[in-house]
Amino acid sequence: MAVNAHEKFKEDILNKNRDLRSTIENLQMELKEARDSLAKATVPAMDDSELEMIIDSLTTDKSILEEKNEDLIREVEHLQLKITELETDLELAKAAESDELKDEFDEVNSSAQAKILHAQNGRLNAALLQMRDLVARADAERAEAFQELEDIKKHNDALHEIYAQQEEQLQEAKTLVAEYQEQIDASLGSAKLIEELTEKNFELEEKVRANEEAGDDFDNLSRMFDEVSTTYKQSEKEHREEIERLDFTIEQLKAEAENTDDLLRAAESTIIKFRRQHLELKEEIQERDDQILRLQEELVKVANGDGNSSGLMVLNQNRTFADTVRNELTQLELEYSLEHVKYLEAFLPENFSKAGGDNDLLLTHLAFPRIAAKAKLLMNLLVQKYPDVPGGMRRDHVTQSHRAEQWAHVDRFAYSLQALYTIVRKLHSISQISTVERLSKLAVQQIEIAQHEKLLDQYFELLRMNRMDENTSVENIDRATLYFQKVCAIHLSADEFNTNEFVSNTIAEFQAGFRWLLKNTHRLELAADEAETRDESNAWCDILSQVSTIIKETDVLAIRANNAVPKDKDVILTTELSDMLLSVISDTDKLTKTFHFACANVASQLSVLTDATGLPTHQMFEILHNAVEKVFGSIQASESSGPLLSCAKNIHHFFKEFSLKLDKGELERPKTEKKVFPPVITRAQVRKEDAAEAENLRWQIQKKDTEVLELNKMLKSRGNELGAMRVRLDISEKKLSESFGEPSNDKLENKYRELQQDYEKMKEEYEEMLRSRNDTITDLENKAETFKNEGKNMSMQRIMDFVSPSYNQAKHDGPEASEKVNQVNKRMAALLLQYNKLKVKQDEEDILGLPELKVPEVVAGPYGAFAKMHKHEDDISPLQREARKLQKQFGRMLIEPLNPNQKSAYDASLMAYQDKVERLHCQVQTAYARAMVK
Structure with a gap:
């Protein structure tokens, strides 16, 4: 069969070789025609349009020949590949036949068959050699065709060059023809010129006809091209319509697919919904079965008892009502207890509520047992919400519902809550035995402890809203447990506990x-x-x-x-x-x-x-x-x-x-x-002692304030008595002067100087006494400042509420100091009265030495009436204004600044205020004495 295939292929190659030869002959004929046309184009009398047509046709023929040549080259290469494949197939067939022949030779051991096979092999080799010769001949012919094509290309290039030269010569010939025409017109006669023109006209008409024929050919080609383009456009339009129709079909299919997907999703959601409902119904059935088992167990218990189920129900109802009453009463007591705590906070000092203070210490001390109680309560509530079933867990609890998962989740919560309960109870035990300083380290972290307690309260809120199930996380409980373990390890690892x-x-x-x-x-x-x-x-x-x-x-x-x-x-x-x-x-x-x-x-x-x-x-x-x-x-x-x-x-x-x-x-x-004692009790006892000490200090301050007020009242009464005595003295002196004559001025001046010396002496003693009192006041203020810095629970504002206006004038003196002050004040008042008396007398003598003023006794108008009415108010009204001004400043003097940097300015303003009060007091006494004299 391989030999037959090779013979068939050989015939195909020979046929193709003949076709190639005929094609080459056609190309040679076309080349010859092109050469003839080129030879005709070399005629000088040829027109430019004809030359252009010839060149165009040659160019077209050239491109066609090149395309044919390329097609032939591709066919030859394809044939060579086929020849190579067939040679390999032939070799394989030879090898297979030789193997078969060898096998058959081994089996039959026939020499005749071997000769026949050798003869066939020789014929095949001869056929192969002939085929190789044919292929070599075809290759040679192809090479000759290529060579001729190259020659044609070169000749075409030469024709282009000749065309360019002919065009230049044509231009030159035209110029010469024009010159010669002029010469001919000038030299020849009109008849000969007409004949030549007629001949040229005939030639031109022939060219025109040839051009018209060529134009008709081009028109035919153009129509053919238009028909082809129209056909192409029509087919393109049809194809586009087909594509649009297919796109529309695709979109419809996509829409149908989306609708199908929506239906599938809806069906899946419905299936999931029914499955969920089926599971819920299964869980409800299991819940009812479990409830039946629990009720049966209760019935068994009742039957084993007195057998009175109605009495048990009444007892449960009474217990529920009692729990309701107790809860309502507890809620009411809690509400008013919170109000009580708020009012107690209002009574407590300001440093009680500061960060890390006694309030945080107390909250931290109470947080540990409260968190432990909440953990224990949460465990009990979870057990009540998901009670166990009599008979234990069944297979359907695991495979058909989430009941088993819920029970396991309750045990998981119990494990985490018990760990939290253990560490919190340990911290509470430490807080009962530890010192105040150790517990104060935890008071700083009261906010974080409260945050973890709030996270624990969230589980109670979930229980209240019935949203706590097997999917609820226990991370918050584990996080709180880890936090309290770290607190215990860092701050309280060396403390004792139960x-x-x-x-x-x-x-x-x-x-x-x-x-x-x-x-x-x-x-x-x-x-x-x-x-x-x-x-x-x-x-x-x-x-x-x-x-x-x-x-x-x-x-x-x-x-x-x-x-x-x-x-x-x-x-x-x-x-x-x-x-x-x-x-x-x-x-x-x-x-x-x-x-x-x-x-x-x-x-x-x-x-x-x-x-x-x-x-x-x-x-x-x-x-x-x-x-x-x-x-x-x-x-x-x-x-x-x-x-x-x-x-x-x-x-x-x-x-x-x-x-x-x-x-x-x-x-x-x-x-x-x-x-x-617990550190909280120790801290409370210290605070009570501080409060008692502050109360004692406040009582002492009140006592001294009372003494100062009594001293001021006594000074005021003594001043009034001195004024009255002065009036009496003036009256008696007036009577004596009237009876014995006026005393000499020298005697009065000597007496005035003696009184002035006594006044200066007593003034120095009084200033020394004031300095000692100020030193005592400074010591007491330092003690009060130290007392305040040590954390006394009464602020300066509350202490000042109980201090009298004269607090800054006199402080804690003993009985001897009070007696000395009284004596000094008495002598000071006497000297002041004597001095004012002498000054008044001197003023009266000066006034009496002035000439008399003619002042009418009768009121003649409103100004006179006003002057008579307010005759003695000129000296009083400025003092009243000054007194009101000092009274307004008294409230500001009571407020002691908290900033130590402002203490010196406050002391200076307080001393100035005291000086103004003393000066006003002297002016009032003088005005009073003057009024009494008049």
Whole structure:
């Protein structure tokens, strides 16, 4: 068959070779015609238009020949490739035939067949040689054709050059013809010229006809081109319409696809809705079943009792009503207690509410037991919201609803809340025994403690709105626990605390973790395929049973250890025991987290498979392996249960040793009998002592103020008495002067000088007394400033409310100082009266020495009446204005500045105010004496 194929291919090649030869001959004929036309174009008499047409036709022929040449080259290359492929096929066929011949020769061992095959092989070789010769001949002819084409190209280029030369010669010939025409016109006659013109006209007409024929050809070609372009445009238009129609169809299909997708999504949402409703109905059915079981259990209890269910209902109703009454009364008392606290804060000093003060200390002290109580209350409320079912957890609770997940979540909350309860109760125990200075470090962090308490309050709000379910996070509780552990480790790590309570709370924390762990292992056991779990040799059930058995035994040991905690002695928490506790707590966290992650993955898998009754064992092993890797790190799948059993055994070993030590009393010590008051009570006692001291100081200030007021009253009364005595003295002296004559001026001047000397002496004594009093006042002010800086609970504004206006004039003096002041004031008043008397007399003598004024006694107009009415008010009205001004300034003098930098300015203004008061007092006494004299 290969030989037949080669012969057929050989015939095809020969046919194509003949076609190529005919094509080359046609090209040669066209080339010859082009040469002839070029030879004709070399005629000088040819017109320019003809030359252009010839050149255009030659150019067109050239391009056509080039295209044909390129097509021939491509065909030749294609044929060469086919020849190469056929040669390879021939070689392969030869090899195959030789192998077949060899096999047949081996089988038949016939020499005749070998000769026939050798003859066929020779014929094939001869045919192949002939075919190679033909191909070589075709290649040679193709090379000759290429060479001729190159010659044609060169000749075409030469023709272009000749055309350019002929065009130049034509221009020159035209110019010559024009010159010759002029000469001919001038030389020849008109007849000969007409003949020549006629001949040229005929020639031109022939050219015109030739041009018209060429134009017709071009018109035909143009029409053909127009028809082709019209056909192309029509086909393009049809294709565009087809494309638009297909685009419209595609858009319709897309719209249908979108509608279908919408329908699918709606159907999926409907299916999901029905599935959710189906699950909700299943959960409701389970809730009703669980409620029936609980009611049956209550009926059994009632039947075992007195059998009176109505009495139990009445008792529950009465209890509910009693709880309602108690809650309402408690709410009312709470409201008014808050009002009481607000009013108490108004009575307390300003430094009580500052940051880090007594208020923060008290809030921090109360926050620890309150947070612990809230944690315990939240645990109880969660148990009441999701109560256990009599008979325990069933398979449908795991596979068909979220009840098992809710119960496990309650245990998870209990574990986290018990950890928070343990650390907060430890802090409360420390706050009961520690010192005020240690507890003051926590008072600075009162805001952060309150923030964590608010996060805990959010869970109560979720419970109130019935929005707390298995998806509620416990991160806020864990974050609060970690925060309080850091606070205890940083600030209060060396303080004493109630170790018995701490050990009991820690054991309760472990027991909460054990309950959560056992519930999760039971969930994993029920989540497995029921048919596989019936097999006693099931590895999955073996692992879960091993972990459950160890945890149950550990729970028994924990109960035993809790019962062994002494009541009348203290438990010793050594460093080794504390480290072991931390290690065991870490192992418990790892165990609980691993089983929690596994149960979460199982629940998500079961939620996808709505009708599944369980997962296969191999899938459960994969889920457990992923959970173990998430907690313990990378581990082989076959060793997934190893870390879990190791942690469980470590916990069991610790509780075994711990319970034995507690039973033997190795961790006990006698209680130290020391009566320690809580730091809050100590701080309150200090504040009470400060308040009593401040009250004593205020009483002393009030006493001194009363004494100063009495002294001022006495001075005022003595001044009045001196005024009256002065009046009497003046009257008596007037009578004496009238009876015995006026005393000499020298005697009065001597007496005046003596009185003035006595006055200066008494003034110096009085100033010395004032300096001593000011020193005493300064000492008392320093004591008051020190008292205020030490944190006394009465501000300066409240103390000044009880201080009299004369507080700054006289301070705490003894009885002797008061007596001296009285004597000095008496002598000062006497000297002042004597001095004023002498001055008045001197003024009267001067006035009497003046000439008399003629003042009418009768009132003649309003000015006279006003002058008579206000005759003695000229001296009084300025004093009244000054007194009002000083009275207005008195309120400002009571306000002592808090800034120490303003103290000096305040003291200076206070001394100036005192000087003004004394000056006004002297002026009033003088005016009064003058009025009495007149």
